Amino acid sequence: MTVTPFAAASPVSASHVLGRKLDGIPFSAYHLLIIAVLALVGFIEGYDLVMTGSLLVLAKAPLNLTGPDIRWLAVGPTLMLCLGGYVSSAVSDHWSRKTVMLIGVIATTFFTLLVPLVQSAEQLIIVRLLTGFGAGAAVSAAFPIAAELMPAQQRRTYGAIYEIALAISFTVVPFIAYLLTDNPYAFRFLALPGGLAITVVPVLVYLALPESPRWHLRKGRAQVAADIVNRIIARCGNRVPPLTMEALGDHREAAREQLPPYWALFAPGQLRWTTVGILSGVCAGTAYFLISVLLPKALVDQHMAVSLSFGLTSLVYAASIPGKAFTGFLMEIIGRRWTIAYALAGSLPGLFLMLMAHRAGGFETLVMVTGALITGFTVLSAFTATRVYISEQFPTALRGRGHIFSESTVRLFAGVLAPYVMEPYTDSATMFFGTIFVVVAIGAFIPLTFGRETIGQLESFTEAVPEPA
DSSP, X not given: OOOOOOXXXXXXXXXXXXXXXXXXXXXXXXXXXXXXXXXXXXXXXXXXXXXXXXXXXXXTTTTXXXXXXXHHHHHHHHHHHHHHHHHHHHHBTTBOHHHHHHXXXXXXXXXXXXXXXXOSHHHHHHHHHHHHHHHHHHHHHHHHHHHHHSOGGGHHHHHHHHHXXXXXXXXXXXXXXXXXXTOTTHHHHHHHXXXXXXXXXXXXXXXHOOOOHHHHHHTTXXXXXXXXXXXXXXXXXXXXXXXXXXXXXXXXXXXXXXXXXGGGGGSTTTHHHHHHHHHHHHHHHXXXXXXXXXXXXXXXXXXXXXXXXXXXXXXXXXXXXXXXXXXXXXXXXXXXXXXXXXXXXXXXXXXXXXXXXXXXGGGHHHHHHXXXXXXXXXXXXXXXXXXXXXXXXXXXXXHHHHHHHHHHXXXXXXXXXXXXXXXXXXXXXXXXXXXXXXXXXXXXXXXXXXXXXXXXXXXXXXXXXXXXX
């Protein structure tokens, strides 16, 4: 295809020009390939991490897990996930998005492959802690990658598909645990699929995903950024003209700028958006982590059968599969903020039913199942919106560090502190489900009251608006 040069430099910044070009590429099979690879990463990472709830039950007898062992397994991997996330956020924006993801995927799958070999509670705890630390790089890197590669109107498509892949993994793990309930080697067999993925997933990430052209432009490598954009255009069918260096205009300004310091995440003008993203994630994340980590144990402690506890856990995540698709559909219609509010507020009736199920007599199981379905379709489907929303709060120069820092902070509060505090109270339906109810009710109003809407080209609300010529 003939490249048509521009006669004069662009009156807008190079980052805006590049962003508009990426957003102008029609959605194609190549975009679906990128989404599919990232979704596979999400499925494997979700599988490896969500095993914690099943391990608390399946490994208790074979490895003679004590109370302190169970508590460490419940919160330790997520704590290390946070620490790994903070370490990854320190190098993100310095290292490429794909490099960070590859390191995380390889580490997570390798340590999961060691689970079938453990012979004691101490070994299992160490392996799971290392798994969590490695996953800190992988579980959050996908969203900055997708935010910078997907056309603006398709970020919701990616968010929905990625979260559906996570939901499928969350559904599959307790279902497999249910099938293996009476097998003495159940927890070993449960870990094999996630560990064996090390032979496939890193190769797909390396070969199929392009580097972020926005990241390269911010590093001053304008020609590399333009080449990547043009390769994407070619793989999408050459339906738009290639990007030229003339179109980028004076890209040297970006090259002269130093990468903002880490503390720019908390600078005036950015602190509010960083905080809103984190608080929105904490409220939705508390519901997710308490259910994924403690729901099987809570239901057993509340005198339900082990098989029924796994069945209900699988059911609540199965309900989130269509729920996440619906949440993704809503994001571009009513906006990110109202979608998050809907997902959290809509779960309150379901959580109330789960709270009151033990008082329903012979209808206890029916009431619990109904509540689980409502909860899965709503609050456990919120991450389609919340994770995209978090990634959209930061400019390109801060997005890698900002997104991973935010998600790590979310997990620290929702995935470590909340399960640690609630683990002794899982035998009380009022305490367990009531706590989730209160946190979710508060979170429904945070983005509406304090947040901003983030539909459209990233640069239009994360970068300085360019002055007209």
